[in-house]
Every structure is written in structure tokens, then in C-alpha cells.
Amino acid sequence: MLLEERIEAFDKLEQQLSSWEGTEKYETLKRQAQHKNNWFTSEHIDFSITGIRKMITNASLEQWVSKYQLEHIEPKTVGIVMAGNIPLVGFHDLLSVLISGHKVAVKMSSQDELLMGAVIQELLAMSPGMKEFIEIRAQLKDIDAVIATGSDNSSRYFEYYFSKIPNVIRKNRTSVAVITGKETPAELDQLWSDIYLYFGMGCRNVSKLFIPKGFDLTQIFRTWENKGDLANHHKYFNNYEYNKSIYLVNKVPHLDTGYGLWLEDEALVSPISVTYYSTYESEQELANWFTENAEKIQCIVASDTLRYIPFGQAQYPEVWDYADGVDTLAFLERL
Secondary structure (H helix, E strand, C coil), X not given: CCHXXXXXXXXXXXXXXXXXXXXXXXXXXXXXXXXXXXXXXXXXXXXXXXXXXXXXXXXXXXXXXXXXXXXXXXXXXXXXXXXXXXXXXXXXXXXXXXXHCCEEEEECCCCCHHHHHHHHHHHHHHCHHHHHHEEXXXXXXXXXXXXXXXXXXXXXXXXXXXXXXXXXXXXXXXXXXXXXXXXXXXXXXXXXXXHHHHHHCCCCCEEEXXXXXXXXXXXXXXXXXXXXXXXXXXXXXXXXXXXXXXXHHCCCCCEECCCCEEEECCCCCCCCCEEEEEEECCHHXXXXXXXXXXXXXXXXXXXXXXXXXXXXXXXXXXXXXXXXXXXXHHHHHHC
16 A cells, blocks of 8 residues: 555544444443443543544644655564553554554454454455555564563563564653642643543553642642542542552551542652652752653653643643654664
């Protein structure tokens, strides 16, 4: 397929996904996906579909691929090991391989196979020419390269198993936010989605907050007074109650919003329902910390939008915002 045809295939997929809204077919799919994985709520699935549609418009795709030489790629088979922590999290890798002109062998996560399978079927239905480029596999053998996403533990297995072929191996990452004390109420309100969307389970979710010394965190909590619906999700709330009981029994000082726990801690990765925070005295202190922990940070949220991601935008990546800072399309271009 020509590059123009590949772009057209995904543009057709965007139109098809837009037609899903409000249909019984889509509502049934969401119910099935939620039954399979209770962390996948209807609202979160909607949000993921919206994000995918934004990525695959004709205009976005043309702007994205214009920086690469993808017209005459010799197709190779690229394996993808997909994660399943949030709905359709593996879609960007699928898109990258196919838009580059390579073939893809997909090992879907058991936690997200219904949604991912449905999107792939729609792509094939709209663009039958893609059928020779997509294969769903239980095991990834006889492949030329691989993109694998997992935990720090699974990454060691991936690095060993796929050591003889070109690879992109992703490990655990999380995101942080910086408060200066000059934020508007609107910005503080938007921080809620950066922390709690997808129950905080995505690598772009903020798990740690940096605040200036003397900053009153209740300034933030007051802007979130109408956002306590997380308490209605039983799996999330079970985590909240468990962590709360541990802190109470061990007399660990913490703040409690009724659905989220806040703990001053130097660690970066916090448990579900918990947000860590630390104080800082200077921008240089923060810059040094970011440099030292760069391999663990997915993105930084702050009001300094020239250098960082604006509040409320952590879960709205553009198609050219690569996970772990690794240019996936450049990797595929070089194969």
C-alpha cells in the first residue's frame, strides 16, 4: 500500500469510530469490555476512542509523517506486545507500524483484547487491503523487530527474549506535576484529570506533585469538591480504603479527600488512590531532580507550557508524542 493509501485507511477508521457513538453495538462492546476488565469504565473507553480519533485525522497523520521517509519502505514484520492498563493503550504502536508501511504481528493484552480487536476489525472492514499487513498472534516468533510494553520486571524478559532483533522495550514510567502557587483555580481544577483519569493507572497520570514550601494543598482540594465520583467505583475504592487503613494503623501523616490520599514522600510511583508530594525551594532544585529521574518520568505537567504540558492535558497526547521519548516512527523507518 502507498503511504497515501495508509493515511486514507486510518482516516476512514476515524470516520467509522465517530459513527459508533450512541449505537447499541458500541454500548454492548463497552459493557463486554468492562465485564472483562472492571477498570475499564464506559467514560474511560469513550475518552480513549476520542483520543484515537484525534490522532488519526487526515491532517494529523499528514503532519506527523511529513518528517519521515516512508514512501518506499520494504515491509518487515514487527511484533507488538501490548499493555492493558488503560483502554486501547496499544493503539499508537499499531498505528505507527502500519503507517510506516511494515507488517504487524500483534500480541494483545488479555485485559484489552475486546476493544483492540473491535478497532482492528473496523480498520480491516473499511480498508480490506490492510488484511495482509495485520496478524493477531498468541506468540511472537519469526519477527524482524519488536515493540514491547510492560513492567520493569517483564522488560528484563523482553530484553533477553528479543535481544537478537531490533527492539523498543518500554518499562514502568509515571508523570509529575509542578505547582508554583500562581496557578488559577481553572488550572488547579484541570489537574484532577491529570491525576485521576483512568484511576491513575496510565504512565501519563501524575503520581507525584511538587509544591513550594508553605503551599496549602487544600487550595487544590477546594476546586475538586464536585469530583468525588471515584468513590463509587468499587475496585478503586477498595484500594483507597486499604491504603487508608495502612496509614491509620501505622500513624502515617496524610491528607484525605474522601476518595484520594495525599502523602509527603520522596518516592515517585504511588499506589492507586495515593498521590505523593514533595516541597521544593528553587527551579534549579526541580531541574536537577528531573534530570536524575528522567528515565522514570513520562511527562511533566506545569503552568510553564513552553517547557511542560499544560494542566489538564496529560491524557491528550498528539500522535507525535512518543512514549518514553523514543521516536517510534524513526525506529521503524530505519528497519
